[in-house]
Amino acid sequence: MPLFKVKTPEPKGPTRYLKAATLIDGTGKKPVQDPVLELEGRRVKRIGTKQGIRIPPRAEVVDCAGLTLMPGMIDAHLHTMMFNCLTFHNYRVAQWEITPELQQMYGLFHAQLCFDMGFTTLRDLGLNSSRGLLTAELCAVRDAINAGIVEGPRMLIGGFTVITGSHLDLINPRAMQRFGFQTADGPWELRKLARTNLLAGCDIVKTCATGGGGTDKEEPDIRNMTQEEINAIVDEAHAFHKVAAVHCFTPQGQRMALEAGADTIEHMVFSDDRTTDRIVESKVWMTPTLLHRTDRAIQARKDQGTSQFVLNKMKQIQPYCYRTFEKMHRAGVNIAMGTDMGYDPQMGANARELEVYVDLGMKPMEAILTATRNAARALKLDREVGTIEAGKLADIIAVAGDPLKNIRCLQEKKNIQIVMKEGRIYADRRAGRNRNVVNVKPGEWKIVDYL
Numbered sequence: 001m002p003l004f005k006v007k008t009p010e011p012k013g014p015t016r017y018l019k020a021a022t023l024i025d026g027t028g029k030k031p032v033q034d035p036v037l038e039l040e041g042r043r044v045k046r047i048g049t050k051q052g053i054r055i056p057p058r059a060e061v062v063d064c065a066g067l068t069l070m071p072g073m074i075d076a077h078l079h080t081m082m083f084n085c086l087t088f089h090n091y092r093v094a095q096w097e098i099t100p101e102l103q104q105m106y107g108l109f110h111a112q113l114c115f116d117m118g119f120t121t122l123r124d125l126g127l128n129s130s131r132g133l134l135t136a137e138l139c140a141v142r143d144a145i146n147a148g149i150v151e152g153p154r155m156l157i158g159g160f161t162v163i164t165g166s167h168l169d170l171i172n173p174r175a176m177q178r179f180g181f182q183t184a185d186g187p188w189e190l191r192k193l194a195r196t197n198l199l200a201g202c203d204i205v206k207t208c209a210t211g212g213g214g215t216d217k218e219e220p221d222i223r224n225m226t227q228e229e230i231n232a233i234v235d236e237a238h239a240f241h242k243v244a245a246v247h248c249f250t251p252q253g254q255r256m257a258l259e260a261g262a263d264t265i266e267h268m269v270f271s272d273d274r275t276t277d278r279i280v281e282s283k284v285w286m287t288p289t290l291l292h293r294t295d296r297a298i299q300a301r302k303d304q305g306t307s308q309f310v311l312n313k314m315k316q317i318q319p320y321c322y323r324t325f326e327k328m329h330r331a332g333v334n335i336a337m338g339t340d341m342g343y344d345p346q347m348g349a350n351a352r353e354l355e356v357y358v359d360l361g362m363k364p365m366e367a368i369l370t371a372t373r374n375a376a377r378a379l380k381l382d383r384e385v386g387t388i389e390a391g392k393l394a395d396i397i398a399v400a401g402d403p404l405k406n407i408r409c410l411q412e413k414k415n416i417q418i419v420m421k422e423g424r425i426y427a428d429r430r431a432g433r434n435r436n437v438v439n440v441k442p443g444e445w446k447i448v449d450y451l
């Protein structure tokens with residue numbers, strides 16, 4: 001921890017009131033009926049009900065009559081610059097035949113699509129491609145949003161720090177272009193790669209302890225690095241007060257990540273009881289990323305021309321992913337929502353991940369917590385966001401429908417009626433209003449490689 005922290009007082013800003021039918025505050029407490037929130041500048045100042053808080057005459061009121069307020073959602077694992085299947089027809093072109101400069105524009109576009117759907121915070125876990133890591137490009141998108149020159153969600157950027165021949169490098173067919181990957185081997189080289197990513201401005205160091213989507217049938221079991229290497233990466237992240245995120249498909253990888261002191265572990269395809277117990281004990285955060293394991297995602301990838309090898313692999317690991325999720329949930333593993341969106345071509349559909357959790361046994365409230373309080377805790381942002389509480393930043397969405405009765409109501413844009421980040425409304429789809437972050441609709445944009 002830093003030895004001291006100087007906190008500059010922030011300007012108070014105007015006082016406003018937010019009224020709605022219901023409040024789900026993201027703490028897990030029972031919903032509040034007829035809530036009234038007093039906002040001051042970027043923050044929530046006071047929370048009460050219409051009986052308890054008297055709104056002064058002529059005060060500015062955001063009236064969300066009939067709507068449910070809840071914290072802006074957080075996707076703790078996605079890749080805004082991975083593919084562009086919304087704007088390209090062909091997966092291979094989208095992945096490999098695009099310049100970093102154009103890719104960066106799509107990264108912003110993808111982040112805005114998620115933002116428009118109520119995701120006010122995204123953790124982008126970066127990428128390693130033949131175009132390089134794009135850590136600096138991702139950081140620039142984050143910084144442009146933070147500077148207020150473009151609209152978008154709060155972003156945390158992961159710098160990809162992996163060995164040569166790590167899982168994504170191995171994607172078949174082998175005839176594919178292999179140059180341009182930025183990898184490192186051995187603890188000191190990996191420390192240098194982590195530091196280079198940190199120099200570029202990343203918030204998180206991301207690494208991979210095991211194989212993954214690119215490795216074939218037996219190979220999720222391959223170890224991706226030595227214990228000494230993973231220890232070096234996690235240590236480097238912590239030395240800079242950053243979070244270390246570790247991709248693990250197997251119990252061996254999970255144990256290596258725990259041993260290294262990882263802050264979040266990603267995917268969890270396979271599991272064993274002994275390791276699951278250790279995960280529970282450690283209280284480490286797990287992001288399940290089940291959305292891109294669904295049949296729908298596999299079909300979408302197929303339609304975009306994904307290689308049969310990858311499709312087979314996705315189908316093959318699907319039941320393991322579901323079973324591991326059920327088991328880890330039952331065992332009491334700390335779960336934060338992450339979609340791995342970016343592989344799945346439907347950017348903005350992040351809330352479908354919650355439906356998968358509910359289908360696999362989570363109560364809707366628990367599922368909502370994974371995308372609010374839990375995700376904020378996993379990202380160490382919980383002092384500022386993740387719940388609607390006095391003193392926290394006003395990241396709030398207003399939803400038509402009751403997500404506790406029907407978790408799917410979070411999936412439709414028309415239901416996400418207000419998206420507020422730090423007290424400012426970016427999307428407003430209440431009756432008579434039509435403010436969006438993204439104003440082009442699917443079908444209106446060009447499918448670039450169709451020409």
Ligand SMILES: [Zn+2]
Pocket residue numbers: 077078079125340
């Ligand atoms: Zn990922």
